[in-house]
Amino acid sequence: MSVSRFWRKIPQRYNLIGTQCTTCGRHFFPPRSLCPDCRRSGEIVDHKFIGKGTVVTYTVIRSASDQFEHTTPYVLAIVALDEGPRLTTQVACLPEEAKIGMRVKSVFRRVAADGESGTIHYGTKFVPAE
Amino acid sequence: MRDVAVIGVGCTEFGEHWGTSFRDLFVKAGALALDDAGVTGENIDALYVGNMSAGRFVEQEHIGALIADYAGLATNHVASTRVEAACASGGLAFRQAVIAVASGMEDIVVAAGVEKMTDVGTGASVDMLASAADREWEGFAGATFPGLYAMIATDYMHRYPLTREQLAQVAVKNHENGAKNPIAQFQNRITVDTVLNSSLVADPLRLFDCSPITDGAAAVVVVPLERAREFTDSPVRVLASAQASDTIALHDRRDISTLDASVAAGKRAFSQAGLTHRDIDMLEVHDCFTIAEICAIEDLGFCKKGEAGRLTAEGATALGGEIPVNTSGGLKACGHPVGATGIKQVYEIVNQLRGEAGARQVDAEIGMAHNVGGTGATVVVHILGA
Numbered sequence: 001m002s003v004s005r006f007w008r009k010i011p012q013r014y015n016l017i018g019t020q021c022t023t024c025g026r027h028f029f030p031p032r033s034l035c036p037d038c039r040r041s042g043e044i045v046d047h048k049f050i051g052k053g054t055v056v057t058y059t060v061i062r063s064a065s066d067q068f069e070h071t072t073p074y075v076l077a078i079v080a081l082d083e084g085p086r087l088t089t090q091v092a093c094l095p096e097e098a099k100i101g102m103r104v105k106s107v108f109r110r111v112a113a114d115g116e117s118g119t120i121h122y123g124t125k126f127v128p129a130e
Numbered sequence: 131m132r133d134v135a136v137i138g139v140g141c142t143e144f145g146e147h148w149g150t151s152f153r154d155l156f157v158k159a160g161a162l163a164l165d166d167a168g169v170t171g172e173n174i175d176a177l178y179v180g181n182m183s184a185g186r187f188v189e190q191e192h193i194g195a196l197i198a199d200y201a202g203l204a205t206n207h208v209a210s211t212r213v214e215a216a217c218a219s220g221g222l223a224f225r226q227a228v229i230a231v232a233s234g235m236e237d238i239v240v241a242a243g244v245e246k247m248t249d250v251g252t253g254a255s256v257d258m259l260a261s262a263a264d265r266e267w268e269g270f271a272g273a274t275f276p277g278l279y280a281m282i283a284t285d286y287m288h289r290y291p292l293t294r295e296q297l298a299q300v301a302v303k304n305h306e307n308g309a310k311n312p313i314a315q316f317q318n319r320i321t322v323d324t325v326l327n328s329s330l331v332a333d334p335l336r337l338f339d340c341s342p343i344t345d346g347a348a349a350v351v352v353v354p355l356e357r358a359r360e361f362t363d364s365p366v367r368v369l370a371s372a373q374a375s376d377t378i379a380l381h382d383r384r385d386i387s388t389l390d391a392s393v394a395a396g397k398r399a400f401s402q403a404g405l406t407h408r409d410i411d412m413l414e415v416h417d418c419f420t421i422a423e424i425c426a427i428e429d430l431g432f433c434k435k436g437e438a439g440r441l442t443a444e445g446a447t448a449l450g451g452e453i454p455v456n457t458s459g460g461l462k463a464c465g466h467p468v469g470a471t472g473i474k475q476v477y478e479i480v481n482q483l484r485g486e487a488g489a490r491q492v493d494a495e496i497g498m499a500h501n502v503g504g505t506g507a508t509v510v511v512h513i514l515g516a
Contacts, residue, residue, distance in 0.1 A: 001265075001270065013270075030264075030267040057282075057284045057285035057288070058281060059277050059284055060330070060333040061332050062329070062330045062333070063332070065256045065257040065260060066257065076271065076332075078281055078380065087271075087381055088267060088271045088273050088379065090271055100285075100288050112272065123271075
């Protein structure tokens with residue numbers, strides 16, 4: 001991912017800042033600038049998520065793209081944040097620990113790197129909460 | 131709106147064509163389709179070419195013009211358009227051709243699909259295929275394409291009584307059909323044990339749950355039904371053409387293991403054709419992974435949610451079964467050159483409806499094609515009738 005493309009999403013990736021439509025109250029993460037329910041009559045503002053959620057589904061990636069090869073195997077999951085929206089994320093736990101319904105909380109972690117001398121991408125991962 | 135018919139089809143062998151270029155693959159499929167239709171280049175009004183990612187697989191854009199040129203049609207100034215919807219590019223190219231003819235705007239149109247995937251290494255192609263999902267919020271987290279379908283499988287198996295063995299039966303059945311298809315990449319039979327002993331790619335999906343990386347091209351010729359008899363005694367009618375979209379990311383779906391775009395496109399297609407699932411004699415569905423075939427059968431309404439695994443294990447979807455699914459071998463055994471797959475599905479159905487499918491022939495008068503882009507963000511469904 002290019003430096004500019006990564007850089008402009010730093011608040012979202014580092015601090016789980018998404019958005020909320022104040023017209024209908026719905027939360028968005030990943031952030032949206034247009035509410036799919038209210039569309040142009042929606043009023044969108046930033047929202048920082050607490051960072052707690054539940055695993056909806058998961059897998060263990062055993063064969064990855066080159067960028068992630070050094071971290072395989074890793075647990076990839078869809079996590080439902082307590083405020084409602086779902087996101088795709090890595091859960092830093094052993095493959096056999098992962099299960100549907102597991103409570104997780106967000107942590108700041110190194111996610112990937114563009115080769116040995118490129119940008120290091122930090123971001124949010126999740127760990128078991130209890 | 132005019133009724134539309136397919137009058138000719140052509141397809142290259144699917145596989146690793148290290149000795150053949152992107153443009154030569156297309157030219158071969160196009161020439162086969164024109165020969166089959168009995169039309170010449172001068173007759174063609176337009177070309178629609180499904181292609182997902184020539185820009186990254188072979189570093190070539192401007193595919194519409196390239197293909198018109200190497201098909202020998204550039205100096206006729208034929209209208210040529212590239213169509214992209216990830217793995218649904220081929221199905222969408224067919225739909226654009228059908229719309230063009232139905233509208234009365236164009237008369238003789240070629241719909242094609244082509245992808246050359248083996249000019250790059252596996253890691254690079256895994257990354258390119260991941261661009262069919264949400265790069266910023268799925269790819270960034272390390273989601274691969276098999277990984278996303280694996281999360282569908284995990285969710286599905288948590289909620290419905292699908293066993294790992296039943297899931298493997300999808301691959302076993304499709305290899306059985308592929309063994310009878312001379313254009314298939316894999317023409318070898320496999321067993322449930324082959325699938326269960328293959329390496330894990332993304333739990334619970336194993337190597338033999340996944341469609342391969344493939345080179346290939348397919349083309350079909352469509353005309354107004356009222357003109358079809360000028361060219362052939364066995365035109366195949368397009369009874370419905372439907373398309374639907376959904377969220378790009380799997381995590382935003384209403385239900386992780388139901389592709390709502392398949393449900394919507396399926397319903398629209400049945401409504402257009404005035405038919406129900408009981409009228410369909412054979413199905414070509416998008417089995418990029420074994421779980422995808424299970425979901426497709428259910429989402430299109432051929433059985434209730436949770437039943438497709440049992441029906442597959444019982445043989446209901448095999449060649450001699452109640453509703454043969456993926457008689458071609460599907461994406462699993464035929465191979466999956468992403469932009470070409472949707473056209474190859476039409477190619478298979480036309481062959482079946484004409485009674486020209488050889489050892490894998492089934493008794494069919496109406497067939498359905500189901501082509502998925504990404505994890506279900508685009509779905510294209512066609513119904514064809516003899």
